[in-house]
Amino acid sequence: MLADTWYLFGKYMRITIRMPWWSLFTLLQPLIWLVIFGQLFKNMSQLPGFPTGSYVDFFVPGVLIMTVLFGSSWSGVSLLREITAGAVDKMLVAPVSRVAIVLSRVLHSAVQVLVQTLIILAVALGLGAATSVNPLYIAMAMLIIFLLGVGFAALSNGFAILLQREEPLVMIGNLMTLPLMFFSTALMPKNFMPEWIHYVALVNPINYAVEAVRAVLVGTPDFALYSKGLLVLAIFAAATLAWAVNAFNSLRD
Amino acid sequence: MIQVSGLTKIFSSGTKALDELDLNVKDGEIFALLGPNGAGKTTTIRILSTLSGFDSGQIIVAGHDVDLNPEKVREAIGVVAQQTGIDYFLTGRENLVLQGHMYRMKKADIQARVTELAQYFELEDSLDRLVATYSGGMRRKLDIATALIHRPTLVFLDEPTLGLDIKSRKNLWAYVEKMNRELGLTILLTTHYLEEADKLAQRVAIINAGKIRITGTPDELKNTIHGDAVVLSFEQQDHATAAFAYTMKSEPEIKDTLWQGNKLHLYVANGAESIPKIALVASQQGLTIKSLALSRPTLDDVFLKYTGSSLTEAKEDTGDEWWKQWAGKGGGNWNKKWANEAEESTGETETTVQETQQHMTTTNDTEKDEGTQPPATPATETPAKSGGAAPWSPEEMEAWWKQQGGQPQWPTESGGAPNTTKDPGKKD
Structure with a gap:
């Protein structure tokens, strides 16, 4: 299974590297958000109780997580494309591990968003964000991002198999992404939110991801908060992955 | 294996x-x-x-x-x-x-x-x-x-x-x-x-x-098709041709008739003996025979014998592409239809293949156009060779015959029983 995953993962990486423009293109959206939100909410940091000195410092973890969401929700679309092209059938008539087919796609997507978030982080630092440059803390943040990428790519693949159509898949992706962002501390600190959103945020994996990334990258590191996020995201990634594999298996009797 | x-x-x-x-x-x-x-x-x-x-x-x-x-x-x-x-x-x-x-x-x-x-x-x-x-x-x-x-x-x-x-x-x-x-x-x-x-x-x-x-x-x-196939084509292809085809159909000597493109196939026990009679009827009805050939049946004929009548009943294979079932019974069949059309345009250099496809697609079209009146213009795939008025397609002939109150019977496995699915409106 691991060897199958490795070879398939290699195939997807190779294809991605051959189309670098596409990967860069998906970076545009988070970049625009970084600039626009940074400007739009600039003055919010002057409000009493705002946790960081400048809004951009606060927003960097949020924009990193956004990059993950936009990047990994494409994974299901490309699965549908592979199904239509007959590539999935070609794998299925071979004695290749079924788990590897899903796993390789999800891993590829997660690695892809990992690279994208690193680029965004570099841009943010270039724009003067005062986030941590300690390689250990960045690696810790990237672990969170990787797990979240796995989780959302798995969700995207699972929904792709269930819906079997691109249009509703993209719709669901959009429908999920924005509210989940707003129901987290990506854009707004917790003490600025109405209380009921606190409860929604409690079951929102994105909130845990944003908090954990912020815990290591912004201000003094908070390892308790980070560990909590790491645990939640590990469970989230494992559960969504199991669900996607199951969806894939059940459909191909 | x-x-x-x-x-x-x-x-x-x-x-x-x-x-x-x-x-x-x-x-x-x-x-x-x-x-x-x-x-x-x-x-x-x-x-x-x-x-x-x-x-x-x-x-x-x-x-x-x-x-x-x-x-x-x-x-x-x-x-x-x-x-x-x-x-x-x-x-x-x-x-x-x-x-x-x-x-x-x-x-x-x-x-x-x-x-x-x-x-x-x-x-x-x-x-x-x-x-x-x-x-x-x-x-x-x-x-x-x-x-x-x-x-x-x-x-x-x-x-x-x-x-x-x-x-x-x-x-x-x-x-x-x-x-x-x-x-x-x-x-x-x-x-x-x-x-x-x-x-x-x-x-x-x-x-x-x-x-x-x-x-x-x-x-x-x-060999499962006994006898010979007499293949005719005519200078004109219009209502007179259609009438001739349906006359032949009612002739006991003729076991089956079918159109393939602009060629009329008549299946008879003994081709050599039937040809004079067929030619006579044609000239009596004022038709000019352009070509007439006597041949052993081909796989085309076999195919039509075993699927011809039920081709219109062919089940839609919606399960072919399971991921398209989401959209109901659409997807797969349309893709195939497009694929067919794409091929049609490539078949020009080789008549046999082109005719085969032509036959198969026109039969499919018949299925879709069931019960409609003859189209004002002939189907584009009918080769317009004779100059003058464009020749009628088999569908047009069939539609015309229906208008005349004729009872077309299409070749079936048993050779006799009429194919009820051809009746307009029956499917709905």
């Missing part, structure tokens, strides 16, 4: 795709499943290659039970599906190597096999180019090469020449024969080209509405 008995497959939509299908493919033969779109060809291949489940029946492929031992079956078979499944952004070599890994082959073995296959399919020069730069025929060849990487003993080819131009098609036929002859591969191919089955297959099974109608060598099948 393949033993199938009582195979039944019912789609979730309730459509019975395969109905107690029996099939037996011998070691080392090229076996063709010949049938119209939606007959169940692809479904059969998908089940035999472990891609789809089935409701009842027993299937042994390459000595293993498909249901109990799918892994063993997968190792023994190579599958070339209608969609190529090769990656356009990888090179030919990368596609082959990846496929080798999918079958858990050793690295050195893969290298050797890639070289061997590239040579065999004459792809050496383009092996390190992206597949996106390949021609349709090259992609097909690469697709077949990837299916052979693990040295299977049995290969499934699902509509292998669909969408290829005539030259690539002939080229591919040569490869299929070569693979069978030199590598000793058993090949099960599906096709809706009569010529392809006739040319390639040692045995042919005609499949329609999920059932095998008849199996045999092409010659055996041709």
Whole structure:
């Protein structure tokens, strides 16, 4: 299974590297958000109780997580494309591990968003964000991002198999992404939110991801908060992955 | 190599795709499943290659039970599906190597096999180019090469020449024969080209509405049509021609009549004796015969005998592409229709193939236009050779005949019973 995953993962990486423009293109959206939100909410940091000195410092973890969401929700679309092209059938008539087919796609997507978030982080630092440059803390943040990428790519693949159509898949992706962002501390600190959103945020994996990334990258590191996020995201990634594999298996009797 | 008995497959939509299908493919033969779109060809291949489940029946492929031992079956078979499944952004070599890994082959073995296959399919020069730069025929060849990487003993080819131009098609036929002859591969191919089955297959099974109608060598099948075929074409093709065709139909000596493009086929016990009479009736009705030929029945005739009447009943094969079921019964069939139309435009240089397709598509069109009035303009695929007024298509003739209150009867298996599905409005 691991060897199958490795070879398939290699195939997807190779294809991605051959189309670098596409990967860069998906970076545009988070970049625009970084600039626009940074400007739009600039003055919010002057409000009493705002946790960081400048809004951009606060927003960097949020924009990193956004990059993950936009990047990994494409994974299901490309699965549908592979199904239509007959590539999935070609794998299925071979004695290749079924788990590897899903796993390789999800891993590829997660690695892809990992690279994208690193680029965004570099841009943010270039724009003067005062986030941590300690390689250990960045690696810790990237672990969170990787797990979240796995989780959302798995969700995207699972929904792709269930819906079997691109249009509703993209719709669901959009429908999920924005509210989940707003129901987290990506854009707004917790003490600025109405209380009921606190409860929604409690079951929102994105909130845990944003908090954990912020815990290591912004201000003094908070390892308790980070560990909590790491645990939640590990469970989230494992559960969504199991669900996607199951969806894939059940459909191909 | 393949033993199938009582195979039944019912789609979730309730459509019975395969109905107690029996099939037996011998070691080392090229076996063709010949049938119209939606007959169940692809479904059969998908089940035999472990891609789809089935409701009842027993299937042994390459000595293993498909249901109990799918892994063993997968190792023994190579599958070339209608969609190529090769990656356009990888090179030919990368596609082959990846496929080798999918079958858990050793690295050195893969290298050797890639070289061997590239040579065999004459792809050496383009092996390190992206597949996106390949021609349709090259992609097909690469697709077949990837299916052979693990040295299977049995290969499934699902509509292998669909969408290829005539030259690539002939080229591919040569490869299929070569693979069978030199590598000793058993090949099960599906096709809706009569010529392809006739040319390639040692045995042919005609499949329609999920059932095998008849199996045999092409010659055996041709022998099931007794007597001769008299093939006529006329200077004009209009209501007079239609009236003549329907007169012939009611003639007891004529067993069957059918239109294929602009040619009228009359099946008679003794062609030589019937020709004078046929010619006489034609001239009495004021028709000028342009050509008249007496021939032994071809596989075309066999196909029409066994599927002709029920071609209109052919079940829609919505399960072919399971992911399209979401959209109801649409997707798959439309794709196939487009594919057919695309091929039509490539068939110009070779009349037999073109006519075959023409026949099959026009029959499908009849199904769709059921009950409508004759179109104001003739169908575009009817060759307008005679100058003057454009010739009528078989559909137009049929529609005209209906308007006249005639009772058209189409060739059926028993030769007599009228085909009720032709009645307009019956389907709704």
